[in-house]
Amino acid sequence: MHNKPYILIMAGGIGSRFWPYSRRKRPMQFLDILGTGRTLLQMTFDRFEDIAEPEQFVVITYRKYLPLVREQLPELKPHQILTEPMRKNTATCLAYATYKINSIDPEATIIVTPADHLVLQEKKFTRTLKKAVESAQEGKLITLGVKPNRPETGYGYIQYIEKPGTNAFRVKTFTDKPNTKLAKTFLESGDFVWNSGMFVWKSKSLIHAFEKYMPDMAEVFEEGEDIYGTAGEAEFVASAYTQVKSVSFDYGVMEKSSHVYVVLGDFGWSDLGSWHSLHRLKEKDENNNVVEANAILYDTENSYIKVEGEKLVVIEGLENYLVNETDNVLLICKLDSEKKFREFVSNAKKKGEDFI
Amino acid sequence: MHNKPYILIMAGGIGSRFWPYSRRKRPMQFLDILGTGRTLLQMTFDRFEDIAEPEQFVVITYRKYLPLVREQLPELKPHQILTEPMRKNTATCLAYATYKINSIDPEATIIVTPADHLVLQEKKFTRTLKKAVESAQEGKLITLGVKPNRPETGYGYIQYIEKPGTNAFRVKTFTDKPNTKLAKTFLESGDFVWNSGMFVWKSKSLIHAFEKYMPDMAEVFEEGEDIYGTAGEAEFVASAYTQVKSVSFDYGVMEKSSHVYVVLGDFGWSDLGSWHSLHRLKEKDENNNVVEANAILYDTENSYIKVEGEKLVVIEGLENYLVNETDNVLLICKLDSEKKFREFVSNAKKKGEDFI
Numbered sequence: 001m002h003n004k005p006y007i008l009i010m011a012g013g014i015g016s017r018f019w020p021y022s023r024r025k026r027p028m029q030f031l032d033i034l035g036t037g038r039t040l041l042q043m044t045f046d047r048f049e050d051i052a053e054p055e056q057f058v059v060i061t062y063r064k065y066l067p068l069v070r071e072q073l074p075e076l077k078p079h080q081i082l083t084e085p086m087r088k089n090t091a092t093c094l095a096y097a098t099y100k101i102n103s104i105d106p107e108a109t110i111i112v113t114p115a116d117h118l119v120l121q122e123k124k125f126t127r128t129l130k131k132a133v134e135s136a137q138e139g140k141l142i143t144l145g146v147k148p149n150r151p152e153t154g155y156g157y158i159q160y161i162e163k164p165g166t167n168a169f170r171v172k173t174f175t176d177k178p179n180t181k182l183a184k185t186f187l188e189s190g191d192f193v194w195n196s197g198m199f200v201w202k203s204k205s206l207i208h209a210f211e212k213y214m215p216d217m218a219e220v221f222e223e224g225e226d227i228y229g230t231a232g233e234a235e236f237v238a239s240a241y242t243q244v245k246s247v248s249f250d251y252g253v254m255e256k257s258s259h260v261y262v263v264l265g266d267f268g269w270s271d272l273g274s275w276h277s278l279h280r281l282k283e284k285d286e287n288n289n290v291v292e293a294n295a296i297l298y299d300t301e302n303s304y305i306k307v308e309g310e311k312l313v314v315i316e317g318l319e320n321y322l323v324n325e326t327d328n329v330l331l332i333c334k335l336d337s338e339k340k341f342r343e344f345v346s347n348a349k350k351k352g353e354d355f356i
Numbered sequence: 357m358h359n360k361p362y363i364l365i366m367a368g369g370i371g372s373r374f375w376p377y378s379r380r381k382r383p384m385q386f387l388d389i390l391g392t393g394r395t396l397l398q399m400t401f402d403r404f405e406d407i408a409e410p411e412q413f414v415v416i417t418y419r420k421y422l423p424l425v426r427e428q429l430p431e432l433k434p435h436q437i438l439t440e441p442m443r444k445n446t447a448t449c450l451a452y453a454t455y456k457i458n459s460i461d462p463e464a465t466i467i468v469t470p471a472d473h474l475v476l477q478e479k480k481f482t483r484t485l486k487k488a489v490e491s492a493q494e495g496k497l498i499t500l501g502v503k504p505n506r507p508e509t510g511y512g513y514i515q516y517i518e519k520p521g522t523n524a525f526r527v528k529t530f531t532d533k534p535n536t537k538l539a540k541t542f543l544e545s546g547d548f549v550w551n552s553g554m555f556v557w558k559s560k561s562l563i564h565a566f567e568k569y570m571p572d573m574a575e576v577f578e579e580g581e582d583i584y585g586t587a588g589e590a591e592f593v594a595s596a597y598t599q600v601k602s603v604s605f606d607y608g609v610m611e612k613s614s615h616v617y618v619v620l621g622d623f624g625w626s627d628l629g630s631w632h633s634l635h636r637l638k639e640k641d642e643n644n645n646v647v648e649a650n651a652i653l654y655d656t657e658n659s660y661i662k663v664e665g666e667k668l669v670v671i672e673g674l675e676n677y678l679v680n681e682t683d684n685v686l687l688i689c690k691l692d693s694e695k696k697f698r699e700f701v702s703n704a705k706k707k708g709e710d711f712i
Binding site: 020294296298307310311312313314315316317318321323325328329330331332333334337340343344347348351352355 | 376650652654663666667668669670671672673674677679681684685686687688689690693696699700703704707708711
């Protein structure tokens with residue numbers, strides 16, 4: 001059992017990046033965004049089937065999404081799904097899951113993955129993971145870095161120090177969402193990779209890091225050592241979540257620790273960060289439009305048209321636009337307006353909770 | 357009775373100008389396009405109430421719209437609504453109605469009006485009509501001309517020969533839908549007016565014109581003289597409509613007759629020819645948008661947003677666009693794309709009759 005890593009899937013996000021298609025009640029990880037017949041959560045599960053048995057998976061999600069996780073991953077037993085009583089950012093989420101797994105198996109190696117990313121080349125991915133697991137078992141905190149192919153401004157970048165003969169390179173800097181100029185510099189320099197948000201470590205190693213860099217967090221979750229897995233867990237966790245601060249894991253641990261290493265991979269990764277990035281991945285018509293609708297287009301280019309049902313959609317003269325109608329919301333905006341989605345959703349909420 | 361004119365309302369059009377809001381099943385004349393609580397047909401009826409008793413009205417429509425006319429104008433008795441068995445253009449429509457009215461009242465004066473135009477200044481309109489009726493009773497074929505205020509390319513233009521001391525000026529030329537350059541020349545010259553599509557004449561005068569310029573048409577409808585108003589009328593008309601050619605009244609009579617005169621008026625007329633022209637008339641927000649929707653707009657200007665119901669519409673970055681969702685169709689196009697509507701509707705029809 002100690003040789004097979006645990007797969008920790010973080011599936012609690014409420015992201016508004018694919019609004020109005022994704023909703024508070026059904027965020028993107030629970031949607032079949034790629035039209036494959038499997039949701040992103042299910043595709044994430046499938047991706048690790050080669051290297052982990054079903055009982056090695058742990059999914060952590062927001063309590064309201066428990067029914068969705070159960071429905072979409074019937075392979076999991078109840079104790080494999082952890083629920084967060086409230087949202088307290090990624091450091092809290094990882095602390096809870098790590099302390100819990102560590103209480104079951106103090107020699108656990110854990111692969112952490114978001115539930116809403118895409119990996120197109122699964123064999124390459126598996127090979128990268130194996131290297132990462134080996135390095136993690138030496139006590140390192142491993143983050144998976146992806147070779148960038150464009151100056152993407154929506155991603156985080158990791159600068160690393162190359163050292164021949166090793167699989168894991170020491171991380172020098174983290175930079176989240178650089179501007180275009182900086183992203184171009186990163187791309188040209190050759191010693192930057194995208195931060196995939198996927199990690200590998202021993203539970204012990206991460207607990208040491210929490211103790212060192214977030215001692216308040218460590219203290220709270222350490223106290224649950226004898227409670228995890230008992231009838232008192234939910235009550236303990238509810239209390240723990242009220243005591244800790246909302247801090248991102250990147251800020252609280254990764255950017256501070258000197259034990260952070262990157263293992264490089266090139267496995268067709270995308271964080272599916274926006275309609276724009278989804279447009280890049282999808283099949284397009286001769287005018288570079290993604291059309292998921294009963295639509296007739298005139299003079300329309302490089303757009304993403306997604307309207308559910310049999311409704312007829314007639315569009316003339318749009319270039320670089322998104323048109324998405326889902327349920328009770330119609331959104332028409334520039335395809336690259338991802339930075340405005342927070343505002344869209346926040347203002348939509350004022351019109352009614354039903355719209356978000 | 358001879359002093360009060362008949363009001364002939366032509367309400368058979370299927371126009372696609374306001375598609376998808378207007379549909380084959382309910383063309384624009386049957387819609388409350390201005391949001392006044394009255395449909396365009398009803399507003400047309402109301403406009404003549406001062407100068408005609410309810411029994412002076414005759415509505416001619418396509419047979420499928422008979423229930424709509426009955427519902428919207430309960431003031432009319434069955435014999436006041438003429439139905440066309442098929443569409444055979446405006447000359448046929450006017451021939452049938454004129455011969456029918458003439459069979460009842462050979463001294464009839466008839467005011468002809470489309471059911472889908474707008475008149476904002478009704479008092480001025482009534483004054484213009486009175487002059488037109490006087491001239492018509494002298495035997496002239498009168499068309500109402502409207503002083504143009506912009507080089508509109510969607511209208512027909514009438515060039516007239518001014519003659520001081522008279523109300524009705526002899527028509528020199530008709531020009532339908534000139535290009536912008538020509539429309540500007542017309543506007544500057546000062547001797548062109550818009551062809552409102554409203555006419556006044558004695559039934560006798562028009563019958564003479566049919567006999568002279570469209571003798572085939574005259575012959576067919578003359579034969580019904582003893583049948584109009586009897587149980588045989590529908591059968592006779594059905595047969596008549598199969599015998600005549602589909603010709604526009606402008607082409608078949610107006611452009612050929614030397615008895616055509618124009619009476620000028622300035623009464624806030626619009627033919628509501630397009631979403632663009634409706635946009636011009638409607639109340640707008642601070643960015644010149646007409647918003648008839650539960651909408652939130654960002655960086656959006658000079659657009660027309662009409663989406664029924666409580667659906668939330670979020671729009672970013674549109675300028676000069678129409679967004680209309682009605683029933684099972686969503687249309688997004690340039691606001692001034694009126695020339696493409698025929699194509700839109702014709703292609704929509706291929707997707708299903710339900711969409712048009």
